[in-house]
Amino acid sequence: MMSSEKRYANIIDKERPMHEGDAFSRKHPPMPLDKRAKIFQPFDALRGFSAEVDIAQGNLLLVERKDLDAGELDRINAVLLEMNGRYAAGEGIWVSVTHFYPRKMREDAVLLGTYETVEGRLSKMDAKEKFLIADDKRIDFEDISVLSIM
Numbered sequence: 372m373m374s375s376e377k378r379y380a381n382i383i384d385k386e387r388p389m390h391e392g393d394a395f396s397r398k399h400p401p402m403p404l405d406k407r408a409k410i411f412q413p414f415d416a417l418r419g420f421s422a423e424v425d426i427a428q429g430n431l432l433l434v435e436r437k438d439l440d441a442g443e444l445d446r447i448n449a450v451l452l453e454m455n456g457r458y459a460a461g462e463g464i465w466v467s468v469t470h471f472y473p474r475k476m477r478e479d480a481v482l483l484g485t486y487e488t489v490e491g492r493l494s495k496m497d498a499k500e501k502f503l504i505a506d507d508k509r510i511d512f513e514d515i516s517v518l519s520i521m
Contacts, residue, residue, distance in 0.1 A: 433485060434485065436484065447515055463492060467518070469516050489506050
Protein backbone atom coordinates (compact mmCIF):
# COMPACT_ATOMS: atom_id res chain seq x y z
CA MET A 372 0.00 0.00 0.00
CA MET A 373 1.25 3.45 -0.93
CA SER A 374 1.75 6.07 1.79
CA SER A 375 -0.37 9.22 1.55
CA GLU A 376 2.82 11.26 1.16
CA LYS A 377 3.68 9.40 -2.05
CA ARG A 378 0.09 9.22 -3.27
CA TYR A 379 -0.37 13.01 -3.25
CA ALA A 380 3.22 14.03 -4.00
CA ASN A 381 2.25 15.46 -7.39
CA ILE A 382 -0.33 17.88 -5.93
CA ILE A 383 0.65 18.50 -2.33
CA ASP A 384 2.74 21.60 -2.99
CA LYS A 385 0.42 23.16 -5.59
CA GLU A 386 -1.44 26.42 -4.96
CA ARG A 387 -5.19 26.56 -4.48
CA PRO A 388 -6.91 26.54 -7.90
CA MET A 389 -8.22 29.92 -9.01
CA HIS A 390 -11.39 30.02 -11.07
CA GLU A 391 -11.98 33.45 -12.53
CA GLY A 392 -14.33 33.79 -15.46
CA ASP A 393 -14.43 30.11 -16.36
CA ALA A 394 -17.46 27.79 -16.38
CA PHE A 395 -16.75 26.61 -12.84
CA SER A 396 -16.78 30.12 -11.35
CA ARG A 397 -20.04 30.95 -13.13
CA LYS A 398 -21.70 27.79 -11.80
CA HIS A 399 -20.15 28.06 -8.31
CA PRO A 400 -19.76 31.74 -7.37
CA PRO A 401 -17.96 32.58 -4.12
CA MET A 402 -20.17 32.44 -1.04
CA PRO A 403 -20.94 35.87 0.47
CA LEU A 404 -19.18 36.54 3.77
CA ASP A 405 -22.42 36.81 5.81
CA LYS A 406 -23.48 33.33 4.68
CA ARG A 407 -19.98 31.88 5.08
CA ALA A 408 -19.94 32.99 8.71
CA LYS A 409 -23.11 30.96 9.42
CA ILE A 410 -21.23 27.78 8.57
CA PHE A 411 -19.09 28.29 11.66
CA GLN A 412 -21.86 29.30 14.07
CA PRO A 413 -22.43 26.95 16.99
CA PHE A 414 -25.03 24.31 16.23
CA ASP A 415 -27.64 23.43 18.83
CA ALA A 416 -28.80 19.94 17.86
CA LEU A 417 -31.47 19.96 20.57
CA ARG A 418 -32.83 23.47 19.98
CA GLY A 419 -34.48 24.76 23.13
CA PHE A 420 -33.17 21.96 25.35
CA SER A 421 -30.80 24.20 27.30
CA ALA A 422 -33.68 26.65 27.95
CA GLU A 423 -35.85 23.79 29.21
CA VAL A 424 -33.07 22.70 31.56
CA ASP A 425 -32.76 26.30 32.81
CA ILE A 426 -36.53 26.43 33.42
CA ALA A 427 -36.45 23.14 35.33
CA GLN A 428 -33.55 24.38 37.46
CA GLY A 429 -35.26 27.72 38.09
CA ASN A 430 -32.60 29.72 36.21
CA LEU A 431 -35.04 31.07 33.60
CA LEU A 432 -38.06 33.10 34.62
CA LEU A 433 -41.27 32.41 32.72
CA VAL A 434 -43.71 35.29 32.36
CA GLU A 435 -47.20 35.84 30.95
CA ARG A 436 -47.53 37.52 27.58
CA LYS A 437 -48.10 41.23 28.15
CA ASP A 438 -50.97 42.97 26.42
CA LEU A 439 -49.86 45.84 24.22
CA ASP A 440 -51.72 49.14 24.29
CA ALA A 441 -53.12 50.78 21.15
CA GLY A 442 -50.07 53.05 20.75
CA GLU A 443 -47.62 50.13 20.84
CA LEU A 444 -49.72 48.18 18.33
CA ASP A 445 -49.86 51.22 16.02
CA ARG A 446 -46.06 51.59 16.14
CA ILE A 447 -45.54 47.90 15.35
CA ASN A 448 -48.08 48.05 12.49
CA ALA A 449 -46.39 51.14 11.03
CA VAL A 450 -43.00 49.39 11.03
CA LEU A 451 -44.56 46.22 9.55
CA LEU A 452 -46.09 48.29 6.73
CA GLU A 453 -42.75 49.94 5.98
CA MET A 454 -40.97 46.57 6.09
CA ASN A 455 -43.56 44.99 3.79
CA GLY A 456 -43.07 47.73 1.18
CA ARG A 457 -39.30 47.49 1.33
CA TYR A 458 -39.36 43.66 1.31
CA ALA A 459 -41.69 43.66 -1.74
CA ALA A 460 -39.24 46.01 -3.49
CA GLY A 461 -36.46 43.48 -2.92
CA GLU A 462 -34.57 45.63 -0.46
CA GLY A 463 -32.34 43.94 2.12
CA ILE A 464 -33.73 44.79 5.56
CA TRP A 465 -32.03 44.33 8.93
CA VAL A 466 -34.42 44.23 11.87
CA SER A 467 -34.52 43.99 15.62
CA VAL A 468 -37.53 42.09 16.97
CA THR A 469 -38.41 41.50 20.61
CA HIS A 470 -41.06 38.81 20.79
CA PHE A 471 -42.82 36.47 23.18
CA TYR A 472 -41.60 32.89 22.94
CA PRO A 473 -44.18 30.51 24.48
CA ARG A 474 -42.69 27.76 26.64
CA LYS A 475 -45.53 26.05 28.51
CA MET A 476 -49.16 26.28 29.59
CA ARG A 477 -49.94 26.89 33.24
CA GLU A 478 -52.64 24.79 34.98
CA ASP A 479 -55.12 27.68 34.67
CA ALA A 480 -54.61 27.73 30.85
CA VAL A 481 -52.37 30.80 30.88
CA LEU A 482 -49.49 30.65 28.41
CA LEU A 483 -46.06 31.27 29.94
CA GLY A 484 -42.87 32.05 28.10
CA THR A 485 -39.88 34.34 27.72
CA TYR A 486 -39.17 37.47 25.73
CA GLU A 487 -36.32 37.19 23.25
CA THR A 488 -34.70 39.74 20.98
CA VAL A 489 -33.65 38.68 17.51
CA GLU A 490 -31.45 40.90 15.36
CA GLY A 491 -30.74 39.97 11.79
CA ARG A 492 -31.61 40.11 8.15
CA LEU A 493 -35.26 39.76 7.20
CA SER A 494 -35.33 36.70 4.97
CA LYS A 495 -39.12 36.31 4.59
CA MET A 496 -42.25 38.26 5.37
CA ASP A 497 -45.79 36.98 4.78
CA ALA A 498 -48.55 39.51 5.46
CA LYS A 499 -51.31 36.98 4.72
CA GLU A 500 -49.97 34.33 7.11
CA LYS A 501 -48.82 37.09 9.50
CA PHE A 502 -45.25 36.02 10.20
CA LEU A 503 -41.71 37.03 9.42
CA ILE A 504 -38.40 35.22 9.45
CA ALA A 505 -35.35 37.05 10.74
CA ASP A 506 -32.01 35.43 11.45
CA ASP A 507 -33.57 32.03 10.55
CA LYS A 508 -36.22 32.38 13.28
CA ARG A 509 -39.95 32.42 12.49
CA ILE A 510 -41.85 35.05 14.46
CA ASP A 511 -45.63 35.48 14.35
CA PHE A 512 -46.83 39.09 14.18
CA GLU A 513 -49.00 38.56 17.29
CA ASP A 514 -45.90 37.67 19.35
CA ILE A 515 -44.01 40.89 18.52
CA SER A 516 -43.69 43.41 21.35
CA VAL A 517 -40.97 45.71 19.94
CA LEU A 518 -39.97 46.02 16.29
CA SER A 519 -37.46 48.29 14.58
CA ILE A 520 -35.57 48.52 11.31
CA MET A 521 -31.83 48.74 11.86
